[in-house]
Amino acid sequence: MKVVGLITEYNPFHNGHKYHMEEAKRITGADHVVVVMSGNFVQRGTPAIMNKYSRAKMALSCGADVVFELPVCYSTGSAEYFSLGAVSLLNQLGIIDEICFGSECGNVHELTSIARIVAEEPLEYKTLLGTFLKKGYTFPLARTYALKALLPDIDEAILSSPNNILGIEYIKALMQLKSSIKPVTIVRKLAGYHEEELNISPQKGTSTAASKTASISSATAIRKSILETTPLTALEPHVPGEVLNILKEEYSKTFPIYDDDYTLLLQYKLMLETKESLSGYLDLSNDIANRIKNTNISLLTYSQLAQEIKTKQLTLTRVNRAFTHILLNITTASMEEYKRKGYTQYARILGLKKASSYLLRQIQDKAQIPIITKVGNASKTLNQTGRKMLHEDIFAANLYNQVIYHKYNTLIKDEYTHGIILI
Known part of the structure; x- marks a missing residue:
């Protein structure tokens, strides 16, 4: 039996994700697909447009065998933390043979050569990186120039390119963890990561949606279309x-959810904070703390405040992540602490294909971390650090569900009573 792991957000799931899943199985010869997916908050520092259970159901309906939740501290982290959290989870399951990810270049050897430098940090690299940082470049730009x-x-x-950057971080994480999992990449098809318009060109050779009219558009474009209240039939x-x-089924019941839905919560939280306390949150520098406290937050929405805080050196994504870490x-x-204790402390199942239940039993037999199927029983198997990490996930879910309730008057079960998605 061969198993391939995918690291995903599915925000929301689209034809490109379906293609990725099918190609991952094809080129690796895998019998099963295990997915690690961000929960209710994602790596660009915003809430997911749709809750994690609905997105897990999408993944299972389109070919995944098991969907695990990436803990929120990693799902909202930098590319490095996002990758380390997800790779450490897959690595500790004990059954993953390969990790397959999409990239713009499609060349795992080139990505590996870059990852090796970033992982080993030779003196020449550190010197160049420091030089570019002193010139005022953001860390991503400074690293790009040093590597070049x-x-x-x-x-x-x-x-x-964003998917190349993530791919480099996945490979680096595998190196740091001394994992036996093999990295594999496929070329990202057609739509760019940040393209904002739906692609109307049919995508030949894609088995998605079983028709010749299937197109691959970015998740960004699909979210934008939904925000603009384009009829959902346009997404067909x-x-x-x-x-x-x-x-x-879920439209105007549990989704869409956007960052501005959290405006009042963010304003309230920022009112409680000082410059000193703000600096303790992940991804929040003294510069961001000063800029927040020097801004009249009461006049701005969540997204407007993020635009106000960002600078040439502080990217919008970095600011959004800081806001999310403050909220959560x-x-x-x-x-x-999580880094010292070995990164991801558990693997929590969001969804499972019934026909793949034997795969779950194998994971439970071979995993090096607790497998959580019921949150209520988790404290029996988790150490103190694991309980702390899980508490963050539960709080994030509760906050997300509260926003759904106040926006749509839809009550979602809490983390203790919401069962695993089974299809």
Whole structure:
């Protein structure tokens, strides 16, 4: 039996994700797909457009065998933390043979050569990185320029494209964890990561949606379409049929959810904080803390405040992540503790395909971390650090569910009573 692992957000699931899942199985020869998916808050520092259980159902409906939740401290972290959290979870399951991810370059050897430098940090690299940081470049740009200086034959686009960057971090994490899991990449098809318009061109050779009119559009474009209240039927060429049905079932009941739905919560939380206390949250520098406290937050929505705080050196994503960590009480000290204790402390199942229940039994037999199927029983198997990490997940889910309730008057079961999604 061969198992491939995927690290995902599915925000929401679309034809490109379906293609990724099918290609991952094809090129690795895997019998099963195990997914690690962000929960209710995602890596760009915002709430997911749809809750984690609905997105897990989408994944299972389109080919996944098991869906695990990436703890929120990692799902909202930098590319490095996001990757370390997800890879450490997959690594500790004990059954994953390969991790397959999409990238713009599609060349795992080039990504590996870059990852090796970033992981080993030779003196020349650290010196170059420090030089560019002193010139005022953001860390991502400084790292790009340092790597380009060391690897002049590498196309600079490889160092700046978002999926390539994540791929490098996945490989680096595998190296740091001394994992036997093999990294595999496929070329990201057609739609760019940040493209904001739906792609209307049919995508040949894609088995998604079983029709010649299937198109691959970015999750960004799909979210934008939903925000603009475009009829959901307009998404038919861009998402699998099973996904479209779930979107229709949940529309104006549990989704869409956007960052501005958290405006009052963020304003309230910021009113309680001082410059000193703000600096204790993950991804929140003294500069961000000062800018927040020097801004009249009462006049701005969540997204407007993020735009006000960002600068040339502080990216919008970095600011959004800082806001999310403030809302969810995720601190730098907590993350340092998790790193010392081996990163991800447990693997919590969100969804399972009934026909793959034997796969879950194998995971439970071989896993090096507790497998959580019922939150109420988790305290019996988790250490203190694991309980702390799980508490963050529960709080994040409760906050997300409260926003759903106040926006749509829909009550979602809490984490102790919500069962695993089974299809």
